[in-house]
Amino acid sequence: MGNVPSTVKHCLSSEQLLLDYPWLKSWLLEKKDTTTHGYPECVKIVEVGPRDGLQNEKEIVPTEVKIQLINMLSGTGLSVIEATSFVSSKWVPQMADHSDVLRGIQRAPHVRYPVLTPNLQGFQDAVAAGASEVAVFGSASETFSQKNINCSIDESMVRFEDVINSALEKHIPVRGYVSCVLGCPHEGYIEPAKVAEVARRLYELGCYEISLGDTIGVGTPGSTSKMLQSVVKEVPPQALAVHCHDTYGQALANILTALQMGVSVVDSAVAGLGGCPYAQGSSGNVSTEDVLYMLHGMGIETGVSLPKVIEAGEFICTALHRRTNSKVAQAQSVKF
Amino acid sequence: AVFMENVCSRSRLYFISLTLDTTTHGYPECVKIVEVGPRDGLQNEKEIVPTEVKIQLINMLSGTGLSVIEATSFVSSKWVPQMADHSDVLRGIQRAPHVRYPVLTPNLQGFQDAVAAGASEVAVFGSASETFSQKNINCSIDESMVRFEDVINSALEKHIPVRGYVSCVLGCPHEGYIEPAKVAEVARRLYELGCYEISLGDTIGVGTPGSTSKMLQSVVKEVPPQALAVHCHDTYGQALANILTALQMGVSVVDSAVAGLGGCPYAQGSSGNVSTEDVLYMLHGMGIETGVSLPKVIEAGEFICTALHRRTNSKVAQAQSVKF
Numbered sequence A: 001m002g003n004v005p006s007t008v009k010h011c012l013s014s015e016q017l018l019l020d021y022p023w024l025k026s027w028l029l030e031k032k033d034t035t036t037h038g039y040p041e042c043v044k045i046v047e048v049g050p051r052d053g054l055q056n057e058k059e060i061v062p063t064e065v066k067i068q069l070i071n072m073l074s075g076t077g078l079s080v081i082e083a084t085s086f087v088s089s090k091w092v093p094q095m096a097d098h099s100d101v102l103r104g105i106q107r108a109p110h111v112r113y114p115v116l117t118p119n120l121q122g123f124q125d126a127v128a129a130g131a132s133e134v135a136v137f138g139s140a141s142e143t144f145s146q147k148n149i150n151c152s153i154d155e156s157m158v159r160f161e162d163v164i165n166s167a168l169e170k171h172i173p174v175r176g177y178v179s180c181v182l183g184c185p186h187e188g189y190i191e192p193a194k195v196a197e198v199a200r201r202l203y204e205l206g207c208y209e210i211s212l213g214d215t216i217g218v219g220t221p222g223s224t225s226k227m228l229q230s231v232v233k234e235v236p237p238q239a240l241a242v243h244c245h246d247t248y249g250q251a252l253a254n255i256l257t258a259l260q261m262g263v264s265v266v267d268s269a270v271a272g273l274g275g276c277p278y279a280q281g282s283s284g285n286v287s288t289e290d291v292l293y294m295l296h297g298m299g300i301e302t303g304v305s306l307p308k309v310i311e312a313g314e315f316i317c318t319a320l321h322r323r324t325n326s327k328v329a330q331a332q333s334v335k336f
Numbered sequence B: 001a002v003f004m005e006n007v008c009s010r011s012r013l014y015f016i017s018l019t020l021d022t023t024t025h026g027y028p029e030c031v032k033i034v035e036v037g038p039r040d041g042l043q044n045e046k047e048i049v050p051t052e053v054k055i056q057l058i059n060m061l062s063g064t065g066l067s068v069i070e071a072t073s074f075v076s077s078k079w080v081p082q083m084a085d086h087s088d089v090l091r092g093i094q095r096a097p098h099v100r101y102p103v104l105t106p107n108l109q110g111f112q113d114a115v116a117a118g119a120s121e122v123a124v125f126g127s128a129s130e131t132f133s134q135k136n137i138n139c140s141i142d143e144s145m146v147r148f149e150d151v152i153n154s155a156l157e158k159h160i161p162v163r164g165y166v167s168c169v170l171g172c173p174h175e176g177y178i179e180p181a182k183v184a185e186v187a188r189r190l191y192e193l194g195c196y197e198i199s200l201g202d203t204i205g206v207g208t209p210g211s212t213s214k215m216l217q218s219v220v221k222e223v224p225p226q227a228l229a230v231h232c233h234d235t236y237g238q239a240l241a242n243i244l245t246a247l248q249m250g251v252s253v254v255d256s257a258v259a260g261l262g263g264c265p266y267a268q269g270s271s272g273n274v275s276t277e278d279v280l281y282m283l284h285g286m287g288i289e290t291g292v293s294l295p296k297v298i299e300a301g302e303f304i305c306t307a308l309h310r311r312t313n314s315k316v317a318q319a320q321s322v323k324f
Helices: A004-010 A014-020 A022-030 A049-055 A063-074 A098-104 A120-128 A142-149 A153-169 A192-205 A221-231 A251-260 A288-297 A306-320 A327-332 B009-016 B037-043 B051-062 B086-092 B108-116 B130-137 B141-157 B180-193 B209-219 B239-248 B276-285 B294-308 B315-320
Strands: A044-047 A134-139 A174-179 A209-214 A240-244 A265-268 B032-035 B122-127 B162-167 B197-202 B228-232 B253-256
Touching: A044 A288, A049 A063, A063 A098, A063 A306, A098 A120, A120 A153, A134 A142, A134 A153, A134 A192, A142 A153, A153 A174, A153 A192, A174 A192, A192 A209, A192 A221, A209 A221, A209 A265, A221 A240, A221 A251, A221 B276, A240 A251, A251 A265, A251 A288, A251 B239, A265 A288, A288 A306, A288 A327, A288 B209, A306 A327, B032 B276, B037 B051, B051 B086, B051 B294, B086 B108, B108 B141, B122 B130, B122 B141, B122 B180, B130 B141, B141 B162, B141 B180, B162 B180, B180 B197, B180 B209, B197 B209, B197 B253, B209 B228, B209 B239, B228 B239, B239 B253, B239 B276, B253 B276, B276 B294, B276 B315, B294 B315
Parallel strands: A044 A265, A134 A174, A174 A209, A209 A240, A240 A265, B032 B253, B122 B162, B162 B197, B197 B228, B228 B253
Antiparallel strands: none
16 A cells, blocks of 8 residues: 555665564564454364375475474474374375374373374274374265265264274274365365264264364355354364365455354464365465464464464475465565 | 365356355445555556556456456656556546546645546545654655645545545554554544545554454444445455454455555565455355456456466465466
């Protein structure tokens, strides 16, 4: 707005600004506001960068880099960091080193490290590697289930029941994911009632939390609201999480809507790791940095240090030879 | 296992041209989009755009259903070389019926040049930050109000409506935090001088739903929400969340720029204006009427990005154009 170029010409370059007013940077990153009415006081962030993020990155990441990323994230205040996936390396080469990663990380106290276990074999491997929390992922779309895990929704539930029962016997908590909750790359529109049904089934099987994933990022506050209205009839909002993809730039608006409806758990990935395989070149996961910036600006407690997450993001982006997808991280790192 | 398959183009187009949903409760039924790409967007682009390209961009936007397109700025070419061709642009565009083409007029000289070139709506821009006002337009807020009064009086004599902008409403690159009461005061003064609408600009994009809400709570005590607009920058990725918050508080006018044109001069390499495409996608998905065709805006965005040799800042446009 206004004669902006003349400002830059007249006064200070942005680099000079930050040199002269170093407090400005910390003000932007640290300032917390009093809670905005109608939102939860606290939000739990589930960091999915090391799993969902890296899984969708083209470049194979060395095991030690994955371990270092998780170790850095363990020092940020995050309480849940999804570490890896015990899926066949034939399908997901990026996760082939799952056991080494899980064994190699320095587990911080008060931090949980769930791992994906799509079937009983994966679950047993995970337990052997020391897993203390696991996750299963179902789909609200029949076609997506077939193409993604080669079976129908009903058949997948049978598999999950085996995993969940085995897990609960060992007192290992299980998180349930539902994909395609706001749209499917094959079927298009997904009925909210279908999402509610799949969420309910996973919840009744014993999952302590159900993460609702907008897999292709097509959701808006409109569809998010409708979907959640259906789901909360079957699963209490305290047991729900939203896993928004930012492919269409809607993630933060959708998260805001979910928070207004009583959801207080948000999945995100450091640096917005992981593209969208359904829209080449587009973004996937919403970035943890941008989510934190929003929540802190609203006075919502997360327990997480934004500057430390930015640091972890810079580390992994350097290792991946890519730019961050986080706008906060971009804005904060002034280029010279 | 993840099965990597591109979504078929039919599915993707389905989402872009999604039939409007029934209105989500608690939001306005209609939102007016003020397209600022040709002015605010291009002004902050490094590459100087030829006059004919600017004209073609505006002509394309004129066919999208947009009802307000900010065409250019009658500011000295010494300060803003990108807008040096302001008169040629305003004279050269094909004005569509039912579309208005406001132009920025920072002072009386600019206003007179604008009228000579056929302007039928103008805009003035104040600041909620004293320091920003000094550094941006070389005068204090009070002094700027005197200038604006001249412009507004001259405009109203000619029955030319005037829009008022307030910059730095959620933070200033120099002063940092800006008191909501200060924003309200500047907005009120512009409104009382005769501006029909006040656009509240988060100039450096630092706002969040928290600060947006607080600021608007102050402003609506001085200016009715129907006369307010939000001009959110997406530098920290907060724009859509802030817009959503503003809509919940009764604001129903949103400024945006096709393709998210225009970077942020205060954070090099970062984005500035929120993209019209992403705003439309959100509003339409909420059942809110805008009268604007998203596919046509995407087309205009593709045109200007090609001309500027740059990628679009719009995530919707990126997602919709699948690369092979």
